[in-house]
Amino acid sequence: MIRPITYSFSELTIDKVHLSAMLGFPEGNLPEPFDLYVAEAFQEAEMICDIQGAYCFTKTIEFGAGNGQLIVDGLEFEIGKTIAKELRHSENLALFICTAGSRISQLSQELLTGENPVLGYIYDVLGSMIAEAATDKLQLEIQKIANEQGSAITNRYSPGYCKWSVADQHKLFSFFPENCCKISLSESALMYPIKSVSGIIGVGANVKFREYTCDLCNQNECFQRSHRRIKA
Amino acid sequence: MNELLTKLSECIEFGKINMASPYPPNMKGQEGADEITRKALEEGVNPQDILSLGLMPGMERIGVKFRENKVFVPQVLMSAKAMSTAMLHLKPHFLSGAAKQKGTFIIGTVLGDLHDIGKNLVGMMVEGNGYKVIDLGTDVNSEKFIDAAKENPDAVIGLSALLTTTMVNMEKIARDIKEAVPGTLVTIGGAPVNNDFCARIGADHYSPDPQGVVEFLNTKFA
Numbered sequence: 001m002i003r004p005i006t007y008s009f010s011e012l013t014i015d016k017v018h019l020s021a022m023l024g025f026p027e028g029n030l031p032e033p034f035d036l037y038v039a040e041a042f043q044e045a046e047m048i049c050d051i052q053g054a055y056c057f058t059k060t061i062e063f064g065a066g067n068g069q070l071i072v073d074g075l076e077f078e079i080g081k082t083i084a085k086e087l088r089h090s091e092n093l094a095l096f097i098c099t100a101g102s103r104i105s106q107l108s109q110e111l112l113t114g115e116n117p118v119l120g121y122i123y124d125v126l127g128s129m130i131a132e133a134a135t136d137k138l139q140l141e142i143q144k145i146a147n148e149q150g151s152a153i154t155n156r157y158s159p160g161y162c163k164w165s166v167a168d169q170h171k172l173f174s175f176f177p178e179n180c181c182k183i184s185l186s187e188s189a190l191m192y193p194i195k196s197v198s199g200i201i202g203v204g205a206n207v208k209f210r211e212y213t214c215d216l217c218n219q220n221e222c223f224q225r226s227h228r229r230i231k232a
Numbered sequence: 233m234n235e236l237l238t239k240l241s242e243c244i245e246f247g248k249i250n251m252a253s254p255y256p257p258n259m260k261g262q263e264g265a266d267e268i269t270r271k272a273l274e275e276g277v278n279p280q281d282i283l284s285l286g287l288m289p290g291m292e293r294i295g296v297k298f299r300e301n302k303v304f305v306p307q308v309l310m311s312a313k314a315m316s317t318a319m320l321h322l323k324p325h326f327l328s329g330a331a332k333q334k335g336t337f338i339i340g341t342v343l344g345d346l347h348d349i350g351k352n353l354v355g356m357m358v359e360g361n362g363y364k365v366i367d368l369g370t371d372v373n374s375e376k377f378i379d380a381a382k383e384n385p386d387a388v389i390g391l392s393a394l395l396t397t398t399m400v401n402m403e404k405i406a407r408d409i410k411e412a413v414p415g416t417l418v419t420i421g422g423a424p425v426n427n428d429f430c431a432r433i434g435a436d437h438y439s440p441d442p443q444g445v446v447e448f449l450n451t452k453f454a
C-alpha cells in the first residue's frame with residue numbers, strides 16, 4: 001500500500017539560523033542585505049513549495065550472500081557493505097520518495113542567472129532544506145507506525161550514498177506508481193524536480209538508529225566535510 | 233598603479249556592485265564597480281588595464297578565499313555580479329579589439345545531468361579572470377560540445393557532472409571531443425569526480441574548485 005503525504009512549509013522544522021549556517025554564516029550573523037533576502041525567502045516559501053511524498057512497507061527482505069546485497073520483494077539492491085551493516089536485523093523496509101516541488105528551483109534559477117543571484121542561491125539552499133526537512137517528517141511517520149507494531153527503525157539511506165549506486169533508484173521507483181508525487185526519474189537516475197530525495201529505512205524489533213556521520217560517506221572533497229557539517 | 237584600479241579590484245573582491253548596493257555593509261554609500269569602471273574609462277584608462285589590473289586581481293583574490301573556505305557561495309556571487317556589471321562597460325572595447333580576453337572557455341553540464349550551480353560558479357570565476365566563457369547549459373551532448381569546439385578553435389572545454397551515473401556520459405563526451413577535435417583540452421569537475429577518474433577517461437585536468445580551472449587555464453594561455 002502506498003501512503004501519500006503532503007506538508008506545508010510551516011509544518012517543517014527549518015530555522016533561519018540553520019539556513020544562515022548553510023550559506024556560510026554559522027553564527028547567524030548574516031550581513032545586510034542577505035538577512036533581508038533570507039527573510040523574503042522564508043516569507044515566500046509557503047507559496048512556492050509543493051511538498052509531496054509517499055512511502056510503502058515491503059513484504060519480504062533478505063540479505064544476499066555477499067554482504068552488500070539486499071533482496072526486497074524479489075528485487076536485488078546492491079546497497080554496499082556500509083548500508084547493509086546499518087540495516088542489519090531489519091525485518092522489513094520502508095521505501096520513500098519526497099520532493100519540495102519544482103517551483104522553488106525555477107524561481108531560484110531565474111534569480112541566479114538574472115537580477116539577484118544571492119537570493120536565487122538562497123532559494124536553492126532552502127529548496128534542499130525543505131526536501132530534507134519534509135523527509136525528516138516522513139521518517140517520523142514511518143517511525144510512529146513501526147513503533148505501534150513494536151518495531152524500531154534505522155536512519156534513512158539513499159541510493160547514491162556510501163557506495164550504493166544511484167542507478168538503483170530505478171528499482172526503488174518500481175515500487176511506486178509512475179509519476180507518483182509528480183516525481184519523475186530520468187534514464188540517468190536523476191529525479192525531477194531536482195529538490196527530491198529517495199531512500200529506504202530498516203524496520204525491525206532489533207534495529208538500531210545511528211546518526212549519519214561523515215565517516216559513513218566516501219565523498220572526500222566535500223564542502224560539508226570541510227565545514228564539519230554532516231547532513232545534506 | 234592607478235588608484236581607481238586598486239579601488240576597482242577591491243569592489244570586485246568584496247562584491248560592491250554600485251553605489252546603491254547596500255553590500256558589503258562597510259562600503260555602504262561608496263561608489264561600486266559600476267561607477268568606478270565608467271569613471272576609469274572616462275579618464276582614459278586603457279580598457280585592457282581595467283580588465284587586467286582592476287577586475288582580474290579582485291576576482292583572483294575572491295577565488296582563492298573561496299578555495300580556502302574563508303568566503304562562501306553568496307560572497308562569490310556578489311563578486312561575480314560586480315564583475316559582470318563592470319564588464320558591461322568593457323564590452324564595446326572587446327568588440328573593437330581595444331581589450332582582449334585571454335582565451336575562450338566552453339563549459340556545460342553533461343548529458344543526463346541538470347545540476348548547474350557549480351557549473352555556473354566555475355563559469356563566473358573563469359570569466360572574472362579574463363576569459364571569454366561560452367556556457368552551453370545543462371544536459372549537453374557530445375555534438376553540442378564538438379560544434380562549440382569547432383567554432384572556437386583553441387578553446388578549453390570544461391565538463392561538469394554531479395551524479396556517478398552521468399560521469400559515464402562525461403567519459404563518452406570527453407572521448408568524443410578528443411576524437412572529433414584532436415588537441416582540445418578538457419577539464420572536468422563536480423562532486424563525485426576525482427583525479428583518478430580524470431586520468432582514466434583521458435581528460436587533461438581535474439579540479440575540485442573553480443580556482444583550480446583558472447590556474448590550469450593560466451598555464452595554457454599565459
Ligand code: B12
Nearest residue numbers: 158160190191194197198219350390392395396421422423
Ligand atoms: C545539496 C545536495 C542535495 C540536495 C539538492 C540537490 C540539488 N542538486 O540541488 C538534495 C537534498 C535534494 C539532494 C538530493 C540527492 N542527492 Co545530493 N547532494 C547535495 C550536496 C550536499 C551539495 C550539492 C551542492 O549544491 N553543492 C554546491 C555547489 C556549488 O557545488 P557543486 O555543484 O559540487 O560545484 C562545485 C564543485 O563541484 C566544482 N565544479 C562543479 N562543476 C565543475 C566543473 C569543472 C570543469 C570544474 C573544474 C569544477 C566543477 O566547482 C563548484 C564550486 O565549488 C552534495 C554533496 C556535496 N558535498 O557536494 C550531494 C550529492 C550531489 N548528492 C548525491 C546524491 C546521491 C543525491 C540523491 C541521488 C540521493 C537520493 N537518492 O535521494 C538525490 C538526487 C536528487 C535528484 N534530483 O536526483 C551525491 C551524488 C553522487 C552520486 N553518488 O551520484 C552527492 C555527491 C553526495 C554524496 N556524498 O555522494 N542532494
